[in-house]
Amino acid sequence: MTSRSASAAAFAQAKRFIPGGVNSPVRAFRGVGGEPFFVSRAAGSRIWDVDGNEIIDYIGTWGPAILGHAPEPVVTAVREAAARGVSFGIPNPLEVEMARLICQWVPSIEKVRMVNSGTEATMSAVRLARGFTGRDKIIKFEGCYHGHVDSLLVRAGSGALTHGEPDSAGIPRPLADLTLCLPFNDREALRAAFQREGAQIAAVILEPIPANAGLYFPEPGFLETLRELCTAHGTVLIFDEVMTGFRVARGGAQEVYGITPDLTTLGKVIGGGLPVGAFGGRAEIMDRLSPDGPVYQAGTLSGNPLAMAAGLAQLHALERLDGWSRLERLGAALEDRFRSAIRRHGLEERRTFHRIGSMFCLFFSRGPVRNLADAAQSDREAFARYFHGALDRGVYFAPSPFETGFLSLAHTEEDIEETGRVIDAALAL
Numbered sequence: 001m002t003s004r005s006a007s008a009a010a011f012a013q014a015k016r017f018i019p020g021g022v023n024s025p026v027r028a029f030r031g032v033g034g035e036p037f038f039v040s041r042a043a044g045s046r047i048w049d050v051d052g053n054e055i056i057d058y059i060g061t062w063g064p065a066i067l068g069h070a071p072e073p074v075v076t077a078v079r080e081a082a083a084r085g086v087s088f089g090i091p092n093p094l095e096v097e098m099a100r101l102i103c104q105w106v107p108s109i110e111k112v113r114m115v116n117s118g119t120e121a122t123m124s125a126v127r128l129a130r131g132f133t134g135r136d137k138i139i140k141f142e143g144c145y146h147g148h149v150d151s152l153l154v155r156a157g158s159g160a161l162t163h164g165e166p167d168s169a170g171i172p173r174p175l176a177d178l179t180l181c182l183p184f185n186d187r188e189a190l191r192a193a194f195q196r197e198g199a200q201i202a203a204v205i206l207e208p209i210p211a212n213a214g215l216y217f218p219e220p221g222f223l224e225t226l227r228e229l230c231t232a233h234g235t236v237l238i239f240d241e242v243m244t245g246f247r248v249a250r251g252g253a254q255e256v257y258g259i260t261p262d263l264t265t266l267g268k269v270i271g272g273g274l275p276v277g278a279f280g281g282r283a284e285i286m287d288r289l290s291p292d293g294p295v296y297q298a299g300t301l302s303g304n305p306l307a308m309a310a311g312l313a314q315l316h317a318l319e320r321l322d323g324w325s326r327l328e329r330l331g332a333a334l335e336d337r338f339r340s341a342i343r344r345h346g347l348e349e350r351r352t353f354h355r356i357g358s359m360f361c362l363f364f365s366r367g368p369v370r371n372l373a374d375a376a377q378s379d380r381e382a383f384a385r386y387f388h389g390a391l392d393r394g395v396y397f398a399p400s401p402f403e404t405g406f407l408s409l410a411h412t413e414e415d416i417e418e419t420g421r422v423i424d425a426a427l428a429l
């Protein structure tokens with residue numbers, strides 16, 4: 001039996017001083033029961049907890065750690081940058097280098113502004129779209145997560161078109177009412193919404209590959225229809241690529257699907273593990289930001305030199321190492337292990353595996369999974385047994401059936417083989 005007594009003691013202390021003992025709710029393991037472990041250090045594909053247990057990690061700090069933990073290029077870049085000063089609040093050349101790299105790799109982005117988290121990026125992008133169009137309403141999709149922005153913490157009830165029902169206390173009803181929430185992959189619902197109120201819709205925001213309610217994909221034609229409707233109605237199309245940006249391809253999901261959004265939000269991989277986000281897009285829209293335009297947006301620590309150095313080092317290393325093709329090969333190997341374990345246990349009718357590149361999800365339900373309603377069918381008790389079974393055997397998957405797993409370039413063939421044995425054992429529980 002794995003000992004977690006030091007983690008248990010740390011969690012008891014944490015609960016006295018931090019609400020729920022955590023600084024972000026999913027870390028509390030409420031989705032699977034039990035208590036979180038506390039990390040003492042991490043390197044490559046591995047984490048060591050405060051009890052000395054060694055764990056193969058498939059979360060990678062929820063996406064940023066695409067090179068693995070504590071990668072040498074990032075650590076060196078941060079150390080060198082820190083020696084020159086940890087924050088300036090004055091323009092520095094690394095900000096320009098980062099902006100130029102983003103604009104080069106993501107062609108829909110002509111201008112970009114750095115912020116400190118994905119939440120800040122989506123919040124600012126929505127404000128900008130509203131300021132640019134002079135309209136108030138926005139459309140989002142059920143199951144798409146865009147950070148804890150008031151206007152975006154809304155997911156909807158049943159029905160083709162439901163006016164917003166806030167997911168959190170503290171969100172003013174009149175604000176939630178401005179958010180229309182639609183089922184993903186439903187072109188008819190989208191057309192109907194635009195037909196009814198197209199002239200009032202400032203923006204449509206979506207994860208082009210939804211990865212916060214499990215992982216599922218846009219069906220052929222869905223993103224194309226969305227692009228056409230937004231263009232026809234003068235609505236700003238925002239791709240939230242906080243998770244997919246620089247991960248599914250150098251140019252993100254928009255490169256994979258060949259769709260050009262008006263604005264894009266970025267985060268996670270772009271910061272190399274430091275707190276970074278960004279939003280950018282058509283210059284005509286971005287130029288409406290202060291100080292040039294009337295839409296206010298600012299940040300004391302935005303473009304922070306440590307964060308820029310870390311992000312640039314990570315992005316350059318990804319390209320140098322041919323990261324995206326290597327991640328695809330590792331992903332295919334891991335997928336093979338999942339699929340053979342599912343077959344071996346005769347679970348084909350009760351498990352559904354999805355993957356794109358280094359992102360994957362095992363649904364504890366029968367497929368197809370194409371939206372939140374499908375994803376929500378997951379057998380949560382079976383998932384919790386599998387999760388704890390894997391963790392007890394040294395493999396850490398996300399502590400919720402509605403999260404995506406991540407591979408990094410630090411994962412080895414041996415890690416994947418070991419993981420295959422663990423999946424096989426955990427699926428039998």
Ligand SMILES: *Cc1c(COP(=O)(O)O)cnc(C)c1O
Binds near residue numbers: 243
């Ligand atoms: C993680 C995430 C966010 C929020 O980013 P934070 O840095 O946690 O604020 C927004 N959108 C998507 C798609 C995400 O995955």
